Amino acid sequence: MQKRICDIYRPVGERKQDFREVERSFSEAEIRAQTERCHNCGIPFCHGAGCPLFNQIPDFNAAAFAGDWKTAYEILSQTSFFPEFTSRVCPALCEGACCCGVDGDPVMVRQCEKMIIEKAFAENFVRPAVPATRRDLRVAVIGSGPSGLFAAEGLNRAGFSVTVFEANKKPGGLLRYGIPDFKLGKNVLDRRLAIMKEEGIVFTTDTRIGRDISGSYLLRNFDAVVLAVGTPAARDLVIPGRELAGIHFALEFLQGQNRVNGNESASLPVSAAGKRVLIIGGGDTGSDCAGTAIRQGAKSVRQIEIMPRPPEKRSPSTPWPAWPWMLRTSSSHKEGCEREWCVASDRFTGENGSVTGVEVHEVAWSFSPEGRPLKPAPVDNSARIIEADLVLLAMGFTGVPRQGLVEELGLELTPRGAVIPDPARRIYAVGDCANGASLVVRAMADARKVVRQITEEAAS
Numbered sequence: 231m232q233k234r235i236c237d238i239y240r241p242v243g244e245r246k247q248d249f250r251e252v253e254r255s256f257s258e259a260e261i262r263a264q265t266e267r268c269h270n271c272g273i274p275f276c277h278g279a280g281c282p283l284f285n286q287i288p289d290f291n292a293a294a295f296a297g298d299w300k301t302a303y304e305i306l307s308q309t310s311f312f313p314e315f316t317s318r319v320c321p322a323l324c325e326g327a328c329c330c331g332v333d334g335d336p337v338m339v340r341q342c343e344k345m346i347i348e349k350a351f352a353e354n355f356v357r358p359a360v361p362a363t364r365r366d367l368r369v370a371v372i373g374s375g376p377s378g379l380f381a382a383e384g385l386n387r388a389g390f391s392v393t394v395f396e397a398n399k400k401p402g403g404l405l406r407y408g409i410p411d412f413k414l415g416k417n418v419l420d421r422r423l424a425i426m427k428e429e430g431i432v433f434t435t436d437t438r439i440g441r442d443i444s445g446s447y448l449l450r451n452f453d454a455v456v457l458a459v460g461t462p463a464a465r466d467l468v469i470p471g472r473e474l475a476g477i478h479f480a481l482e483f484l485q486g487q488n489r490v491n492g493n494e495s496a497s498l499p500v501s502a503a504g505k506r507v508l509i510i511g512g513g514d515t516g517s518d519c520a521g522t523a524i525r526q527g528a529k530s531v532r533q534i535e536i537m538p539r540p541p542e543k544r545s546p547s548t549p550w551p552a553w554p555w556m557l558r559t560s561s562s563h564k565e566g567c568e569r570e571w572c573v574a575s576d577r578f579t580g581e582n583g584s585v586t587g588v589e590v591h592e593v594a595w596s597f598s599p600e601g602r603p604l605k606p607a608p609v610d611n612s613a614r615i616i617e618a619d620l621v622l623l624a625m626g627f628t629g630v631p632r633q634g635l636v637e638e639l640g641l642e643l644t645p646r647g648a649v650i651p652d653p654a655r656r657i658y659a660v661g662d663c664a665n666g667a668s669l670v671v672r673a674m675a676d677a678r679k680v681v682r683q684i685t686e687e688a689a690s
Contacts, residue, residue, distance in 0.1 A: 467575060590616055
């Protein structure tokens with residue numbers, strides 16, 4: 231029986247010189263050998279407990295192993311509209327629930343999914359899904375990120391006439407402007423958008439609700455409005471020295487590079503070239519900042535996190551088949567990013583109006599009997615300064631601002647900044663703006679649920 235493949239990336243020295251996707255190409259033989267490892271379990275936890283979209287993983291694994299890529303694609307596309315996105319940016323929750331992972335390494339589900347969809351495009355299996363009939367109903371989708379695109383695709387297939395409004399110059403939202411090209415090449419996104427346009431979905435870009443068109447216009451001209459605006463409000467770090475130059479939110483940094491790569495901008499608004507870069511926040515967004523800074527030519531890159539260092543193996547606090555809390559090292563970390571845990575920030579230091587570092591202290595965590603971190607306490611005499619010329623804040627997001635779209639449509643927010651939909655007025659919310667910041671695949675799954683709700687209400 232084959233072992234799980236560990237070398238999934240292009241060589242470090244090669245990949246950090248460009249913005250092409252970091253994963254290497256796998257041969258058909260490699261992927262088929264990996265799908266052979268699937269046990270076709272009687273209860274497929276990967277399908278139920280793992281995948282929010284309920285992808286039929288053992289079935290498409292079996293078809294891929296047999297070399298029947300058309301059948302594999304047909305199985306996969308029953309539940310997933312955009313496998314080319316999830317197979318690149320999803321952390322593979324399914325693999326965390328794979329039975330092979332109980333006492334070994336899980337099946338490489340994500341890479342199999344990627345092979346299936348790329349084979350499907352190469353063999354022209356992917357065709358525009360134009361509905362046979364159209365309802366006399368129009369739906370506006372506000373935002374063209376993962377949940378917005380998924381909602382638009384589902385509603386269009388159900389026969390609604392769909393117009394997607396996007397504030398940026400090009401559609402794609404987070405997929406285009408937030409996720410670096412080295413994780414998701416924008417040619418992959420444009421390929422799918424071209425198909426969606428063939429299906430009859432209309433994209434209206436460079437348009438903000440409340441600036442270019444009003445909320446009342448939407449309610450007058452569309453039978454339903456679906457909000458898919460994500461969580462645009464980044465969590466700030468309000469400590470002394472925050473006003474210093476050289477401190478930026480992560481998405482400002484990432485979007486700048488993506489706009490240059492996409493020929494929307496001629497220069498970077500924030501550059502890491504030659505600088506000591508400090509990233510505050512230990513999640514995926516911080517990792518993306520690290521990879522981008524390294525490619526820009528940073529002198530050094532360091533990422534700090536207040537949470538404790540995860541264990542090397544699955545923590546008892548997240549027993550199988552739950553998504554395991556454990557140490558994860560991204561491709562960007564392997565390119566030259568130093569990481570520290572249990573570090574809290576106290577103040578920014580600076581000279582001549584620009585940041586020169588961050589004064590920090592260490593914290594010690596108490597843990598539950600199962601190993602879950604409960605509470606931090608400062609460590610005495612642990613204060614120090616981490617020198618930095620560029621500080622990137624990657625501490626997550628706080629929700630949707632009340633000003634603008636929410637006020638335009640007369641909606642309310644939860645205490646955590648999530649949009650409260652108003653189905654009585656045919657106003658819905660999907661993805662992060664409705665549930666808080668989460669994964670691309672969860673945003674898509676939520677969009678599918680809301681599409682079903684809209685479709686059922688239209689039929690009643």
